[in-house]
Amino acid sequence: MTRLVNLFNYKKTVLSRLERLLDDKSKLAASSDHHSRRRPRPCGITIHTGVGCSYICAYCYIYDMGFPARTRPYPLKPEEMTYALALNPYVIPEKTLAAYGSVTEPFLRETATQALSYMREIYMWLRLPTQVSTKAILTENISKGISSGDPRTSVLVTVVTISNRSVEPRAPDPMERIKSAGEASRAGLSVSLFMRPIIPGITDVEAEKILSLAAESGLKSIVLGSLRVTERILRNLERYGANVGEIRRRLTGPIKGSEQIEIRLSDFKRRIKLIAEDMGFIVFRTACEANVYTHGRYCAMCNMGPCNTNVKPEPIEASDIEDLLEYLGVQYASVEVTNDSIRVTLKGKQEGDKLESILTLATYRRALLKFS
Numbered sequence: 001m002t003r004l005v006n007l008f009n010y011k012k013t014v015l016s017r018l019e020r021l022l023d024d025k026s027k028l029a030a031s032s033d034h035h036s037r038r039r040p041r042p043c044g045i046t047i048h049t050g051v052g053c054s055y056i057c058a059y060c061y062i063y064d065m066g067f068p069a070r071t072r073p074y075p076l077k078p079e080e081m082t083y084a085l086a087l088n089p090y091v092i093p094e095k096t097l098a099a100y101g102s103v104t105e106p107f108l109r110e111t112a113t114q115a116l117s118y119m120r121e122i123y124m125w126l127r128l129p130t131q132v133s134t135k136a137i138l139t140e141n142i143s144k145g146i147s148s149g150d151p152r153t154s155v156l157v158t159v160v161t162i163s164n165r166s167v168e169p170r171a172p173d174p175m176e177r178i179k180s181a182g183e184a185s186r187a188g189l190s191v192s193l194f195m196r197p198i199i200p201g202i203t204d205v206e207a208e209k210i211l212s213l214a215a216e217s218g219l220k221s222i223v224l225g226s227l228r229v230t231e232r233i234l235r236n237l238e239r240y241g242a243n244v245g246e247i248r249r250r251l252t253g254p255i256k257g258s259e260q261i262e263i264r265l266s267d268f269k270r271r272i273k274l275i276a277e278d279m280g281f282i283v284f285r286t287a288c289e290a291n292v293y294t295h296g297r298y299c300a301m302c303n304m305g306p307c308n309t310n311v312k313p314e315p316i317e318a319s320d321i322e323d324l325l326e327y328l329g330v331q332y333a334s335v336e337v338t339n340d341s342i343r344v345t346l347k348g349k350q351e352g353d354k355l356e357s358i359l360t361l362a363t364y365r366r367a368l369l370k371f372s
C-alpha cells in the first residue's frame with residue numbers, strides 16, 4: 001500500500017476511534033457543523049476558535065459577515081472539532097494546511113484556552129501543518145501552548161500600524177506584540193511579522209519603522225497581505241486617516257454594501273518587499289507560503305507557486321496516484337506526474353471537482369483532470 005493510501009486509511013482509523021469516544025449528541029453536533037464539509041482554499045482549512053471578535057479593528061470584514069463584537073468560544077469541544085475535520089473529505093492527515101485565526105482573534109481572554117486545546121487536539125489526531133495568526137502578546141503560556149501542538153507551527157503576528165491606535169482600538173499595543181514575537185521566536189517558535197492588511201496612507205507610511213522594530217526584536221520573515229473593503233470599512237478608514245482616495249482608485253470592483261472588494265496593492269507590496277529584503281527578511285507573498293516554508297514543504301498547489309523551492313517536492317510516482325484512485329473507486333485511463341502537477345484522464349463521466357481538490361491537497365501539486 002502506498003503512502004498516500006496509508007494517509008486515507010489512517011484517517012479512517014482516527015474517525016472510528018473518535019466515534020467510539022464521542023456520544024451521539026457530540027457526533028451530531030460535529031457532523032452538522034460546516035468544518036465537516038467546507039472545502040479548503042489552497043491556503044488551507046480555516047478553523048474557527050470563536051464566534052465574533054471584540055477587537056473591532058477598523059478594517060475587519062467579519063462584522064459585515066454578521067459576526068458580533070462579543071466573543072464566545074466556538075460551540076464544539078476540541079474532540080468534536082477534530083471529529084468534524086476528520087469527516088471532511090478535503091482534510092487529509094499530515095497534508096491539509098490548518099489555519100487558525102481567520103474570523104476571530106484566537107487568543108482572546110474568552111477563547112485562548114479553547115484555541116490552544118483545538119490546536120493541540122487536532123494536531124495530535126490529524127498532524128495538519130498548523131498556522132495561527134494573532135494580534136496577541138505571545139506570553140510564555142501562549143507560546144508553550146502553541147508548541148504543545150504542532151512544534152513547527154507557523155505563527156503570524158499582525159502589525160499594520162504602530163502609531164494609529166484608532167485602527168485597532170482594542171488590540172494589544174503593537175510595540176508589545178513585536179517585542180513578544182521576538183521573544184517567542186528566540187524561544188524556538190517560527191514567528192513571522194504579518195503585515196496584512198496593507199492600508200494605503202497608514203501601513204505604507206509606517207512600513208520601514210515596523211520592519212526596523214521587527215528586525216531589532218529578532219524576527220526574520222514577513223508575510224505581506226492585501227486589503228479588502230466594504231462600504232462600512234471604507235467609512236471607518238476615512239475617519240481614521242487612511243488615504244481613501246488612493247483606496248478608491250484601486251478598487252477591483254464597485255463598492256456595494258457589505259460585499260468585500262479587493263484593493264490592488266501589488267506596487268505597495270513590491271516597495272515594502274524591497275525594504276524588507278534590504279533588511280534581511282525573508283518575504284512571503286501569502287500566509288500559506290509561510291506555512292509550507294516552516295514545515296519544510298515544496299508546494300505547487302496553485303498558480304502562485306511553486307513555493308519554497310529550496311526543498312525538493314515530495315517524491316510521488318504515477319503508481320501512487322493510481323493506487324489512490326483505485327482506493328477512492330475512481331475509473332481512470334492514464335496518470336502523469338511531474339514535480340508541479342498531476343494529470344489524470346478519467347474514464348467516462350465522473351464528478352471531477354472534488355477529486356481535483358483531493359488530489360491537489362494530497363500531493364501539493366495542481367491536479368488537472370481530463371475526461372476520455
Ligand code: SF4
Nearest residue numbers: 053056057060104105
Ligand atoms: S482581531 Fe482579527 S477578527 Fe478581530 S476584529 Fe481585528 S481583524 Fe477582525
Ligand code: SF4
Nearest residue numbers: 042288299302305307
Ligand atoms: S503554491 Fe504557494 S501560494 Fe499556492 S497554495 Fe502553495 S504555498 Fe500557497
